Amino acid sequence: RSGEMAKSTQLVDNEVFRAYATYAAIVLLKMMLMSVVTAYFRITRKAFVNPEDTASFGKGDSAKKYLRTDPDVERVRRGHLNDLENIVPFVGIGLLYALSGPDLSTALLHFRIFTGARILHTFAYLIPLPQPSRGLSWAVGYAVTFSMAYKVLKTVLFL
Amino acid sequence: RSGEMAKSTQLVDNEVFRAYATYAAIVLLKMMLMSVVTAYFRITRKAFVNPEDTASFGKGDSAKKYLRTDPDVERVRRGHLNDLENIVPFVGIGLLYALSGPDLSTALLHFRIFTGARILHTFAYLIPLPQPSRGLSWAVGYAVTFSMAYKVLKTVLFL
Amino acid sequence: RSGEMAKSTQLVDNEVFRAYATYAAIVLLKMMLMSVVTAYFRITRKAFVNPEDTASFGKGDSAKKYLRTDPDVERVRRGHLNDLENIVPFVGIGLLYALSGPDLSTALLHFRIFTGARILHTFAYLIPLPQPSRGLSWAVGYAVTFSMAYKVLKTVLFL
Numbered sequence: 001r002s003g004e005m006a007k008s009t010q011l012v013d014n015e016v017f018r019a020y021a022t023y024a025a026i027v028l029l030k031m032m033l034m035s036v037v038t039a040y041f042r043i044t045r046k047a048f049v050n051p052e053d054t055a056s057f058g059k060g061d062s063a064k065k066y067l068r069t070d071p072d073v074e075r076v077r078r079g080h081l082n083d084l085e086n087i088v089p090f091v092g093i094g095l096l097y098a099l100s101g102p103d104l105s106t107a108l109l110h111f112r113i114f115t116g117a118r119i120l121h122t123f124a125y126l127i128p129l130p131q132p133s134r135g136l137s138w139a140v141g142y143a144v145t146f147s148m149a150y151k152v153l154k155t156v157l158f159l
Numbered sequence: 160r161s162g163e164m165a166k167s168t169q170l171v172d173n174e175v176f177r178a179y180a181t182y183a184a185i186v187l188l189k190m191m192l193m194s195v196v197t198a199y200f201r202i203t204r205k206a207f208v209n210p211e212d213t214a215s216f217g218k219g220d221s222a223k224k225y226l227r228t229d230p231d232v233e234r235v236r237r238g239h240l241n242d243l244e245n246i247v248p249f250v251g252i253g254l255l256y257a258l259s260g261p262d263l264s265t266a267l268l269h270f271r272i273f274t275g276a277r278i279l280h281t282f283a284y285l286i287p288l289p290q291p292s293r294g295l296s297w298a299v300g301y302a303v304t305f306s307m308a309y310k311v312l313k314t315v316l317f318l
Numbered sequence: 319r320s321g322e323m324a325k326s327t328q329l330v331d332n333e334v335f336r337a338y339a340t341y342a343a344i345v346l347l348k349m350m351l352m353s354v355v356t357a358y359f360r361i362t363r364k365a366f367v368n369p370e371d372t373a374s375f376g377k378g379d380s381a382k383k384y385l386r387t388d389p390d391v392e393r394v395r396r397g398h399l400n401d402l403e404n405i406v407p408f409v410g411i412g413l414l415y416a417l418s419g420p421d422l423s424t425a426l427l428h429f430r431i432f433t434g435a436r437i438l439h440t441f442a443y444l445i446p447l448p449q450p451s452r453g454l455s456w457a458v459g460y461a462v463t464f465s466m467a468y469k470v471l472k473t474v475l476f477l
Contacts, residue, residue: 011258018317021255025308028248032304035244035297049237052287078367084243084402085353089346091251092409096339099329128370138353145350149343158336170417177476180414184467187407191463194403194456208396211446243402250410 016107020098023111027087027118034080037126038073045070079125083118086138090114090145097148100155110144117141175266179257182270186246186277193239196285197232204229238284242277245297249273249304256307259314269303276300334425338416341429345405345436352398355444356391363388397443401436404456408432408463415466418473428462435459 011017047070048054054063098107117140124134170176206229207213213222257266276299283293329335365388366372372381416425439455
Protein backbone atom coordinates (compact mmCIF):
# COMPACT_ATOMS: atom_id res chain seq x y z
CA ARG A 1 0.00 0.00 0.00
CA SER A 2 2.84 2.44 0.70
CA GLY A 3 4.21 1.38 -2.69
CA GLU A 4 0.96 2.49 -4.28
CA MET A 5 1.14 5.78 -2.43
CA ALA A 6 4.65 6.38 -3.68
CA LYS A 7 3.56 5.70 -7.24
CA SER A 8 0.57 7.98 -6.98
CA THR A 9 2.58 10.91 -5.70
CA GLN A 10 5.67 10.65 -7.91
CA LEU A 11 4.22 13.04 -10.50
CA VAL A 12 3.68 15.49 -7.66
CA ASP A 13 7.41 15.24 -6.80
CA ASN A 14 8.23 16.69 -10.20
CA GLU A 15 8.57 20.49 -10.17
CA VAL A 16 7.26 21.01 -13.71
CA PHE A 17 4.20 18.94 -12.89
CA ARG A 18 3.67 20.84 -9.63
CA ALA A 19 3.84 24.13 -11.54
CA TYR A 20 1.38 22.79 -14.11
CA ALA A 21 -1.02 21.62 -11.38
CA THR A 22 -0.83 25.01 -9.66
CA TYR A 23 -1.57 27.11 -12.74
CA ALA A 24 -4.15 24.66 -14.15
CA ALA A 25 -6.05 24.79 -10.84
CA ILE A 26 -5.86 28.62 -10.81
CA VAL A 27 -7.23 29.10 -14.34
CA LEU A 28 -9.93 26.46 -13.83
CA LEU A 29 -11.03 28.20 -10.62
CA LYS A 30 -11.02 31.53 -12.49
CA MET A 31 -13.26 29.95 -15.15
CA MET A 32 -15.59 28.57 -12.47
CA LEU A 33 -15.92 32.04 -10.92
CA MET A 34 -17.69 33.16 -14.12
CA SER A 35 -20.70 31.09 -13.00
CA VAL A 36 -20.90 33.13 -9.81
CA VAL A 37 -20.55 36.41 -11.71
CA THR A 38 -23.35 35.31 -14.07
CA ALA A 39 -25.59 34.45 -11.11
CA TYR A 40 -24.76 37.81 -9.50
CA PHE A 41 -25.81 39.74 -12.62
CA ARG A 42 -28.92 37.58 -13.18
CA ILE A 43 -30.09 38.35 -9.63
CA THR A 44 -29.14 42.06 -9.49
CA ARG A 45 -30.42 42.76 -13.06
CA LYS A 46 -33.44 40.48 -12.53
CA ALA A 47 -32.84 38.77 -15.87
CA PHE A 48 -33.58 35.04 -15.93
CA VAL A 49 -34.05 32.42 -18.58
CA ASN A 50 -35.86 29.57 -16.75
CA PRO A 51 -39.49 30.14 -15.65
CA GLU A 52 -38.86 28.17 -12.44
CA ASP A 53 -36.19 30.74 -11.47
CA THR A 54 -38.73 33.59 -11.33
CA ALA A 55 -41.36 31.75 -9.27
CA SER A 56 -40.37 33.69 -6.13
CA PHE A 57 -41.42 36.93 -7.90
CA GLY A 58 -45.05 35.73 -8.04
CA LYS A 59 -47.10 34.15 -10.82
CA GLY A 60 -48.18 35.14 -14.30
CA ASP A 61 -47.11 38.43 -15.89
CA SER A 62 -45.51 39.78 -12.70
CA ALA A 63 -42.90 37.02 -12.93
CA LYS A 64 -42.76 36.74 -16.73
CA LYS A 65 -41.25 40.18 -17.15
CA TYR A 66 -38.05 38.88 -15.52
CA LEU A 67 -37.63 36.27 -18.28
CA ARG A 68 -35.45 38.48 -20.42
CA THR A 69 -31.90 38.93 -21.63
CA ASP A 70 -29.69 41.61 -20.10
CA PRO A 71 -26.54 43.03 -21.77
CA ASP A 72 -24.39 42.56 -18.65
CA VAL A 73 -25.52 38.95 -18.18
CA GLU A 74 -24.86 38.18 -21.85
CA ARG A 75 -21.41 39.77 -21.63
CA VAL A 76 -20.39 37.57 -18.68
CA ARG A 77 -21.74 34.51 -20.48
CA ARG A 78 -19.64 35.31 -23.54
CA GLY A 79 -16.59 35.67 -21.30
CA HIS A 80 -17.39 32.30 -19.72
CA LEU A 81 -17.73 30.59 -23.11
CA ASN A 82 -14.45 32.17 -24.25
CA ASP A 83 -12.82 30.68 -21.14
CA LEU A 84 -14.16 27.23 -22.05
CA GLU A 85 -12.79 27.64 -25.59
CA ASN A 86 -9.33 28.68 -24.38
CA ILE A 87 -8.69 27.45 -20.83
CA VAL A 88 -9.84 23.87 -21.53
CA PRO A 89 -7.31 23.40 -24.39
CA PHE A 90 -4.63 24.94 -22.15
CA VAL A 91 -5.38 22.42 -19.41
CA GLY A 92 -5.34 19.47 -21.85
CA ILE A 93 -2.28 20.48 -23.89
CA GLY A 94 -0.54 21.78 -20.76
CA LEU A 95 -0.76 18.34 -19.14
CA LEU A 96 0.85 16.69 -22.18
CA TYR A 97 3.44 19.49 -22.25
CA ALA A 98 4.28 19.03 -18.55
CA LEU A 99 4.82 15.30 -19.20
CA SER A 100 7.00 15.94 -22.27
CA GLY A 101 9.99 17.00 -20.14
CA PRO A 102 10.32 20.77 -20.72
CA ASP A 103 12.81 22.93 -18.78
CA LEU A 104 11.27 24.19 -15.56
CA SER A 105 11.99 27.83 -16.42
CA THR A 106 10.47 27.51 -19.91
CA ALA A 107 7.41 25.74 -18.52
CA LEU A 108 6.91 28.38 -15.82
CA LEU A 109 7.15 31.10 -18.47
CA HIS A 110 4.37 29.43 -20.49
CA PHE A 111 2.10 28.83 -17.48
CA ARG A 112 2.59 32.32 -15.99
CA ILE A 113 2.04 34.20 -19.26
CA PHE A 114 -1.11 32.18 -20.05
CA THR A 115 -2.55 32.70 -16.58
CA GLY A 116 -1.81 36.43 -16.63
CA ALA A 117 -3.26 36.80 -20.13
CA ARG A 118 -6.53 35.07 -19.20
CA ILE A 119 -6.97 37.16 -16.04
CA LEU A 120 -6.40 40.29 -18.14
CA HIS A 121 -8.86 38.94 -20.73
CA THR A 122 -11.56 38.61 -18.08
CA PHE A 123 -11.11 42.20 -16.90
CA ALA A 124 -10.94 43.44 -20.50
CA TYR A 125 -14.22 41.65 -21.24
CA LEU A 126 -16.16 42.54 -18.10
CA ILE A 127 -15.21 46.22 -17.55
CA PRO A 128 -15.04 46.42 -20.71
CA LEU A 129 -11.68 47.90 -21.74
CA PRO A 130 -11.39 49.38 -25.25
CA GLN A 131 -10.02 47.10 -27.92
CA PRO A 132 -7.43 45.76 -28.63
CA SER A 133 -7.10 44.88 -24.91
CA ARG A 134 -9.40 41.89 -25.10
CA GLY A 135 -8.12 40.80 -28.51
CA LEU A 136 -4.47 40.98 -27.48
CA SER A 137 -4.93 39.15 -24.17
CA TRP A 138 -6.83 36.43 -26.07
CA ALA A 139 -4.05 36.18 -28.68
CA VAL A 140 -1.29 35.90 -26.06
CA GLY A 141 -3.02 32.99 -24.30
CA TYR A 142 -3.72 31.36 -27.67
CA ALA A 143 -0.05 31.66 -28.72
CA VAL A 144 1.14 30.12 -25.44
CA THR A 145 -1.11 27.08 -25.91
CA PHE A 146 0.07 26.75 -29.53
CA SER A 147 3.70 26.89 -28.40
CA MET A 148 3.09 24.10 -25.86
CA ALA A 149 1.29 21.99 -28.50
CA TYR A 150 4.26 22.42 -30.84
CA LYS A 151 6.63 21.15 -28.12
CA VAL A 152 4.31 18.19 -27.39
CA LEU A 153 4.07 17.17 -31.04
CA LYS A 154 7.83 17.60 -31.57
CA THR A 155 8.54 15.38 -28.53
CA VAL A 156 5.97 12.60 -28.77
CA LEU A 157 4.74 12.51 -32.38
CA PHE A 158 3.37 9.01 -32.99
CA LEU A 159 0.77 8.98 -35.75
CA ARG B 160 8.41 -3.54 -23.71
CA SER B 161 6.86 -5.25 -20.71
CA GLY B 162 8.61 -2.56 -18.66
CA GLU B 163 6.70 0.08 -20.64
CA MET B 164 3.47 -1.79 -20.06
CA ALA B 165 4.10 -1.89 -16.34
CA LYS B 166 4.75 1.85 -16.31
CA SER B 167 1.61 2.60 -18.26
CA THR B 168 -0.63 0.67 -15.92
CA GLN B 169 0.85 1.67 -12.58
CA LEU B 170 -1.55 4.59 -12.16
CA VAL B 171 -4.37 2.11 -12.72
CA ASP B 172 -3.04 0.02 -9.80
CA ASN B 173 -3.72 2.94 -7.47
CA GLU B 174 -7.17 2.79 -5.88
CA VAL B 175 -7.68 6.56 -5.71
CA PHE B 176 -6.82 6.84 -9.38
CA ARG B 177 -9.16 3.96 -10.25
CA ALA B 178 -11.97 5.70 -8.34
CA TYR B 179 -11.21 8.96 -10.16
CA ALA B 180 -11.20 7.22 -13.55
CA THR B 181 -14.53 5.53 -12.78
CA TYR B 182 -16.38 8.68 -11.72
CA ALA B 183 -14.75 10.89 -14.37
CA ALA B 184 -15.89 8.44 -17.06
CA ILE B 185 -19.41 8.35 -15.59
CA VAL B 186 -19.90 12.14 -15.51
CA LEU B 187 -18.34 12.58 -18.95
CA LEU B 188 -20.72 9.94 -20.35
CA LYS B 189 -23.62 11.68 -18.61
CA MET B 190 -22.56 14.96 -20.26
CA MET B 191 -22.33 13.24 -23.66
CA LEU B 192 -25.88 11.90 -23.25
CA MET B 193 -27.13 15.50 -23.38
CA SER B 194 -26.29 15.50 -27.12
CA VAL B 195 -28.64 12.56 -27.63
CA VAL B 196 -31.39 14.23 -25.57
CA THR B 197 -30.98 17.41 -27.65
CA ALA B 198 -31.25 15.41 -30.87
CA TYR B 199 -34.33 13.60 -29.52
CA PHE B 200 -36.12 16.89 -28.76
CA ARG B 201 -35.04 18.48 -32.06
CA ILE B 202 -36.55 15.55 -33.97
CA THR B 203 -39.75 15.08 -31.92
CA ARG B 204 -40.40 18.88 -31.65
CA LYS B 205 -39.29 19.42 -35.27
CA ALA B 206 -37.10 22.35 -34.25
CA PHE B 207 -33.84 22.66 -36.16
CA VAL B 208 -31.20 25.31 -36.64
CA ASN B 209 -29.34 24.22 -39.79
CA PRO B 210 -31.19 24.44 -43.15
CA GLU B 211 -29.51 21.20 -44.32
CA ASP B 212 -31.16 19.37 -41.39
CA THR B 213 -34.68 20.11 -42.69
CA ALA B 214 -34.04 19.08 -46.31
CA SER B 215 -35.92 15.81 -45.78
CA PHE B 216 -39.09 17.83 -45.02
CA GLY B 217 -39.13 19.18 -48.56
CA LYS B 218 -38.01 22.48 -50.05
CA GLY B 219 -38.85 26.13 -49.50
CA ASP B 220 -41.44 27.24 -46.95
CA SER B 221 -42.55 23.71 -46.08
CA ALA B 222 -39.08 23.03 -44.66
CA LYS B 223 -38.29 26.57 -43.43
CA LYS B 224 -41.00 26.42 -40.76
CA TYR B 225 -38.94 23.81 -38.91
CA LEU B 226 -36.02 26.26 -38.55
CA ARG B 227 -37.15 27.52 -35.19
CA THR B 228 -36.28 27.43 -31.51
CA ASP B 229 -38.25 25.24 -29.11
CA PRO B 230 -38.36 25.73 -25.32
CA ASP B 231 -37.58 22.05 -24.59
CA VAL B 232 -34.62 22.00 -26.98
CA GLU B 233 -33.24 25.23 -25.50
CA ARG B 234 -33.65 23.83 -21.98
CA VAL B 235 -31.60 20.72 -22.79
CA ARG B 236 -28.95 22.88 -24.45
CA ARG B 237 -28.65 25.04 -21.33
CA GLY B 238 -28.27 21.88 -19.24
CA HIS B 239 -25.56 20.66 -21.62
CA LEU B 240 -23.66 23.97 -21.41
CA ASN B 241 -23.96 23.91 -17.61
CA ASP B 242 -22.39 20.43 -17.69
CA LEU B 243 -19.49 21.75 -19.77
CA GLU B 244 -19.00 24.60 -17.29
CA ASN B 245 -18.99 22.27 -14.26
CA ILE B 246 -18.05 18.72 -15.27
CA VAL B 247 -14.99 19.77 -17.28
CA PRO B 248 -13.38 21.61 -14.29
CA PHE B 249 -14.21 18.57 -12.12
CA VAL B 250 -12.42 16.25 -14.54
CA GLY B 251 -9.35 18.54 -14.74
CA ILE B 252 -9.07 19.40 -11.05
CA GLY B 253 -10.09 15.84 -10.05
CA LEU B 254 -7.12 14.41 -11.96
CA LEU B 255 -4.70 16.71 -10.12
CA TYR B 256 -6.47 15.88 -6.86
CA ALA B 257 -6.21 12.13 -7.46
CA LEU B 258 -2.46 12.56 -8.08
CA SER B 259 -1.99 14.69 -4.93
CA GLY B 260 -2.28 11.68 -2.62
CA PRO B 261 -5.63 12.09 -0.84
CA ASP B 262 -7.07 9.41 1.49
CA LEU B 263 -9.13 6.90 -0.48
CA SER B 264 -12.22 7.47 1.68
CA THR B 265 -12.00 11.28 1.37
CA ALA B 266 -11.49 11.01 -2.38
CA LEU B 267 -14.45 8.64 -2.79
CA LEU B 268 -16.62 11.06 -0.79
CA HIS B 269 -15.73 13.91 -3.17
CA PHE B 270 -16.25 11.86 -6.34
CA ARG B 271 -19.54 10.31 -5.20
CA ILE B 272 -21.10 13.56 -3.99
CA PHE B 273 -20.13 15.37 -7.20
CA THR B 274 -21.50 12.61 -9.42
CA GLY B 275 -24.75 12.41 -7.45
CA ALA B 276 -25.15 16.19 -7.49
CA ARG B 277 -24.69 16.44 -11.25
CA ILE B 278 -27.17 13.63 -11.95
CA LEU B 279 -29.68 15.40 -9.68
CA HIS B 280 -28.91 18.68 -11.49
CA THR B 281 -29.78 17.12 -14.83
CA PHE B 282 -33.14 15.84 -13.58
CA ALA B 283 -33.83 19.18 -11.82
CA TYR B 284 -33.13 21.00 -15.10
CA LEU B 285 -34.97 18.71 -17.52
CA ILE B 286 -38.17 17.86 -15.59
CA PRO B 287 -37.93 20.77 -14.34
CA LEU B 288 -38.11 20.58 -10.55
CA PRO B 289 -38.99 23.77 -8.65
CA GLN B 290 -36.10 25.82 -7.37
CA PRO B 291 -33.92 25.60 -5.31
CA SER B 292 -33.43 21.98 -6.53
CA ARG B 293 -31.33 22.97 -9.51
CA GLY B 294 -29.50 25.73 -7.67
CA LEU B 295 -28.60 23.50 -4.72
CA SER B 296 -27.42 20.55 -6.84
CA TRP B 297 -25.26 22.99 -8.83
CA ALA B 298 -23.82 24.49 -5.62
CA VAL B 299 -22.96 21.08 -4.15
CA GLY B 300 -21.02 20.03 -7.23
CA TYR B 301 -19.30 23.43 -7.32
CA ALA B 302 -18.27 23.16 -3.65
CA VAL B 303 -16.83 19.65 -4.18
CA THR B 304 -14.64 20.89 -7.06
CA PHE B 305 -13.52 23.88 -4.98
CA SER B 306 -12.62 21.57 -2.09
CA MET B 307 -10.49 19.39 -4.41
CA ALA B 308 -8.79 22.50 -5.87
CA TYR B 309 -7.95 23.67 -2.34
CA LYS B 310 -6.30 20.30 -1.56
CA VAL B 311 -4.37 20.41 -4.86
CA LEU B 312 -3.05 23.93 -4.27
CA LYS B 313 -2.17 23.12 -0.62
CA THR B 314 -0.23 20.04 -1.75
CA VAL B 315 1.58 21.14 -4.91
CA LEU B 316 1.69 24.96 -4.84
CA PHE B 317 4.61 26.02 -7.07
CA LEU B 318 4.11 29.50 -8.49
CA ARG C 319 16.97 15.72 -10.07
CA SER C 320 17.69 13.40 -12.98
CA GLY C 321 15.50 10.90 -11.13
CA GLU C 322 12.66 13.36 -11.27
CA MET C 323 13.25 13.88 -14.96
CA ALA C 324 13.12 10.15 -15.61
CA LYS C 325 9.85 9.91 -13.71
CA SER C 326 8.33 12.82 -15.58
CA THR C 327 9.13 11.39 -19.01
CA GLN C 328 8.27 7.74 -18.40
CA LEU C 329 4.69 8.19 -19.65
CA VAL C 330 6.17 9.68 -22.80
CA ASP C 331 8.22 6.48 -23.28
CA ASN C 332 4.99 4.53 -23.64
CA GLU C 333 3.83 4.21 -27.25
CA VAL C 334 0.09 4.22 -26.45
CA PHE C 335 0.55 7.37 -24.40
CA ARG C 336 2.58 9.00 -27.18
CA ALA C 337 -0.18 8.17 -29.67
CA TYR C 338 -2.77 9.60 -27.29
CA ALA C 339 -0.75 12.79 -26.79
CA THR C 340 -0.33 13.20 -30.54
CA TYR C 341 -4.02 12.84 -31.44
CA ALA C 342 -5.25 14.76 -28.39
CA ALA C 343 -2.99 17.69 -29.37
CA ILE C 344 -4.23 17.51 -32.99
CA VAL C 345 -7.95 17.58 -32.15
CA LEU C 346 -7.46 20.31 -29.50
CA LEU C 347 -5.59 22.43 -32.05
CA LYS C 348 -8.38 21.80 -34.57
CA MET C 349 -10.90 22.97 -31.98
CA MET C 350 -8.82 26.08 -31.26
CA LEU C 351 -8.77 26.91 -34.99
CA MET C 352 -12.53 27.47 -34.79
CA SER C 353 -11.81 30.69 -32.86
CA VAL C 354 -9.77 31.98 -35.77
CA VAL C 355 -12.46 30.99 -38.29
CA THR C 356 -15.06 32.81 -36.15
CA ALA C 357 -12.88 35.94 -36.04
CA TYR C 358 -12.35 35.72 -39.81
CA PHE C 359 -16.10 35.61 -40.50
CA ARG C 360 -16.85 38.34 -37.93
CA ILE C 361 -14.37 40.66 -39.66
CA THR C 362 -15.22 39.83 -43.29
CA ARG C 363 -19.01 39.80 -42.65
CA LYS C 364 -18.73 42.81 -40.32
CA ALA C 365 -20.91 41.10 -37.70
CA PHE C 366 -19.91 41.76 -34.10
CA VAL C 367 -21.49 41.30 -30.72
CA ASN C 368 -19.49 43.63 -28.43
CA PRO C 369 -19.90 47.42 -28.91
CA GLU C 370 -16.19 47.94 -28.16
CA ASP C 371 -15.34 45.77 -31.20
CA THR C 372 -17.03 48.18 -33.63
CA ALA C 373 -15.42 51.35 -32.24
CA SER C 374 -13.02 51.51 -35.19
CA PHE C 375 -16.01 51.90 -37.55
CA GLY C 376 -16.91 55.25 -35.95
CA LYS C 377 -19.46 56.22 -33.34
CA GLY C 378 -23.24 56.03 -33.00
CA ASP C 379 -25.42 54.52 -35.71
CA SER C 380 -22.57 54.11 -38.20
CA ALA C 381 -20.97 51.55 -35.83
CA LYS C 382 -24.17 50.13 -34.34
CA LYS C 383 -25.22 48.56 -37.63
CA TYR C 384 -22.31 46.10 -37.31
CA LEU C 385 -23.71 44.76 -34.01
CA ARG C 386 -25.65 41.98 -35.66
CA THR C 387 -25.72 38.23 -36.13
CA ASP C 388 -24.58 36.69 -39.39
CA PRO C 389 -25.53 33.16 -40.54
CA ASP C 390 -21.92 32.21 -41.37
CA VAL C 391 -20.63 33.42 -38.01
CA GLU C 392 -23.38 31.55 -36.15
CA ARG C 393 -22.61 28.39 -38.13
CA VAL C 394 -18.93 28.44 -37.15
CA ARG C 395 -19.91 29.10 -33.51
CA ARG C 396 -22.21 26.06 -33.53
CA GLY C 397 -19.36 23.97 -34.95
CA HIS C 398 -17.07 25.27 -32.21
CA LEU C 399 -19.57 24.42 -29.46
CA ASN C 400 -20.07 20.96 -30.97
CA ASP C 401 -16.28 20.49 -30.77
CA LEU C 402 -16.34 21.44 -27.07
CA GLU C 403 -19.15 18.95 -26.49
CA ASN C 404 -17.32 16.10 -28.25
CA ILE C 405 -13.56 16.73 -28.32
CA VAL C 406 -13.31 17.57 -24.61
CA PRO C 407 -14.85 14.20 -23.53
CA PHE C 408 -12.54 12.45 -26.02
CA VAL C 409 -9.49 14.11 -24.44
CA GLY C 410 -10.62 13.23 -20.90
CA ILE C 411 -11.78 9.67 -21.54
CA GLY C 412 -8.90 9.10 -23.99
CA LEU C 413 -6.37 9.87 -21.24
CA LEU C 414 -7.95 7.31 -18.91
CA TYR C 415 -8.13 4.86 -21.81
CA ALA C 416 -4.44 5.34 -22.67
CA LEU C 417 -3.57 4.63 -19.02
CA SER C 418 -5.77 1.52 -18.88
CA GLY C 419 -3.31 -0.54 -20.93
CA PRO C 420 -5.00 -1.08 -24.33
CA ASP C 421 -3.23 -2.75 -27.26
CA LEU C 422 -1.31 -0.20 -29.30
CA SER C 423 -3.10 -1.17 -32.52
CA THR C 424 -6.57 -0.95 -30.92
CA ALA C 425 -5.71 2.40 -29.35
CA LEU C 426 -4.40 3.80 -32.64
CA LEU C 427 -7.60 2.65 -34.36
CA HIS C 428 -9.71 4.57 -31.83
CA PHE C 429 -7.59 7.74 -31.95
CA ARG C 430 -7.32 7.80 -35.77
CA ILE C 431 -11.03 7.20 -36.41
CA PHE C 432 -12.04 9.86 -33.90
CA THR C 433 -9.63 12.43 -35.35
CA GLY C 434 -10.71 11.70 -38.92
CA ALA C 435 -14.40 11.86 -37.97
CA ARG C 436 -14.04 15.25 -36.25
CA ILE C 437 -12.12 16.75 -39.18
CA LEU C 438 -14.86 15.49 -41.51
CA HIS C 439 -17.48 16.90 -39.13
CA THR C 440 -15.90 20.35 -39.35
CA PHE C 441 -15.95 20.32 -43.15
CA ALA C 442 -19.50 18.92 -43.17
CA TYR C 443 -20.60 21.77 -40.88
CA LEU C 444 -18.76 24.66 -42.50
CA ILE C 445 -19.23 23.94 -46.24
CA PRO C 446 -22.03 22.70 -45.41
CA LEU C 447 -22.35 19.20 -46.88
CA PRO C 448 -25.85 17.70 -47.18
CA GLN C 449 -26.99 15.49 -44.33
CA PRO C 450 -26.33 12.83 -43.13
CA SER C 451 -22.63 13.81 -43.57
CA ARG C 452 -22.52 15.91 -40.41
CA GLY C 453 -24.73 13.52 -38.44
CA LEU C 454 -22.69 10.45 -39.37
CA SER C 455 -19.31 12.03 -38.66
CA TRP C 456 -20.65 13.17 -35.28
CA ALA C 457 -21.98 9.65 -34.52
CA VAL C 458 -18.67 7.97 -35.42
CA GLY C 459 -16.70 10.21 -33.05
CA TYR C 460 -19.32 9.69 -30.36
CA ALA C 461 -19.15 5.89 -30.73
CA VAL C 462 -15.35 5.89 -30.50
CA THR C 463 -15.45 7.85 -27.22
CA PHE C 464 -18.13 5.51 -25.88
CA SER C 465 -16.01 2.48 -26.80
CA MET C 466 -13.02 3.92 -24.93
CA ALA C 467 -15.19 4.71 -21.88
CA TYR C 468 -16.44 1.11 -21.87
CA LYS C 469 -12.84 -0.19 -21.84
CA VAL C 470 -11.93 2.25 -19.03
CA LEU C 471 -14.88 1.23 -16.86
CA LYS C 472 -14.27 -2.49 -17.54
CA THR C 473 -10.61 -2.11 -16.51
CA VAL C 474 -10.70 0.24 -13.52
CA LEU C 475 -14.25 0.13 -12.11
CA PHE C 476 -14.03 1.22 -8.48
CA LEU C 477 -17.27 2.70 -7.24
